[in-house]
Amino acid sequence: MTIVVNEPGVDGLTEAVDALRAWQDDRTPFQLHPGDLGWAWALGAEKVAAAVRTWSADGRIVAVGYLDGPDVLRLTTAPDLRQDEALARQLLADFSDPGRGVLPPGEAGLEVPTGALLREVLLEAGWNPGAPWTPLRRDLTAPVEDSGLRIEVAGPRTAATRTAVHRSAFGSPMFTEEVWHVLAAGPVYADARCLIGYDDQDNAVAAATVWSAGPGKPGLLEPMGVHADHRGRGHGRAISVAAAAALREMGACSALVAAEGSNTGAAATYRAAGYEPSPERLDIVRPA
Numbered sequence: 001m002t003i004v005v006n007e008p009g010v011d012g013l014t015e016a017v018d019a020l021r022a023w024q025d026d027r028t029p030f031q032l033h034p035g036d037l038g039w040a041w042a043l044g045a046e047k048v049a050a051a052v053r054t055w056s057a058d059g060r061i062v063a064v065g066y067l068d069g070p071d072v073l074r075l076t077t078a079p080d081l082r083q084d085e086a087l088a089r090q091l092l093a094d095f096s097d098p099g100r101g102v103l104p105p106g107e108a109g110l111e112v113p114t115g116a117l118l119r120e121v122l123l124e125a126g127w128n129p130g131a132p133w134t135p136l137r138r139d140l141t142a143p144v145e146d147s148g149l150r151i152e153v154a155g156p157r158t159a160a161t162r163t164a165v166h167r168s169a170f171g172s173p174m175f176t177e178e179v180w181h182v183l184a185a186g187p188v189y190a191d192a193r194c195l196i197g198y199d200d201q202d203n204a205v206a207a208a209t210v211w212s213a214g215p216g217k218p219g220l221l222e223p224m225g226v227h228a229d230h231r232g233r234g235h236g237r238a239i240s241v242a243a244a245a246a247l248r249e250m251g252a253c254s255a256l257v258a259a260e261g262s263n264t265g266a267a268a269t270y271r272a273a274g275y276e277p278s279p280e281r282l283d284i285v286r287p288a
Helices: 010-023 034-043 045-051 085-096 117-124 156-170 177-185 187-191 235-249 264-272
Strands: 003-006 052-057 060-067 072-077 108-111 128-139 150-153 192-198 204-211 218-226 254-260 281-286
Touching (some): 010 045, 034 045, 034 177, 034 187, 045 052, 052 085, 060 085, 085 117, 150 235, 156 218, 177 187
Antiparallel strands (some): 003 052, 052 060, 108 281, 128 254, 150 192, 192 204
16 A cells, blocks of 8 residues: 555545545544545635645545644544554655655644554553543433524624634734634635633623534534633533534534643533543644
């Protein structure tokens, strides 16, 4: 099996997203999701394409990586090849040589699916355990309770409200109304919803975006934030419940989210919203 790394370009992004959609499974609850690329689409298709790498064998995509920063690669593989040694060795070679256009020289971080042979291969090659993450999952078999907030699905007329909540929640000036329109025009957003939560005074207090991977597949909550003026009142829990309800309406079998291991407050919020934590997972770091 000859495995080749590619930069798919804008024209190849749809094929990469389709592969990610097909690979989503509750047995691997924390891996690169179509919604991760969908959220990145706010930067524009050209920038997303420049950050995506695919690995193909015999015309089939067998791995997809997204550079979530210049030296952090989030990677997942076809489920049937998670224990394939040839793929693991080829990925190691491509990660180790900056000339192959995947990772730059020096220290670099990598997200690898749980249970992949690649993790063992990297550790044997001298890579080190990195930052911990806590994956959380809410089963969507049963109906979801009312969130307690009035929920509105954001659209062109309410994009300014949606983005204002995000900017306040994350202290980030970059997510403007104009950027939201770029996000919403991306092809992945056809399977997404931006939610705005209003309190009983009709204040926009929280927002979240949810991403479907198709009926019967796990959906993703990314991102979720509470307006800085309305924290400490349970709105993070409420909008996370609303996110689960929206994903269930979209046909998802479960709602997934991940919190940095150091962010115990976020994990506690998701647990309060019915998301059950999975065992902590560590990134892998290539030393400088």
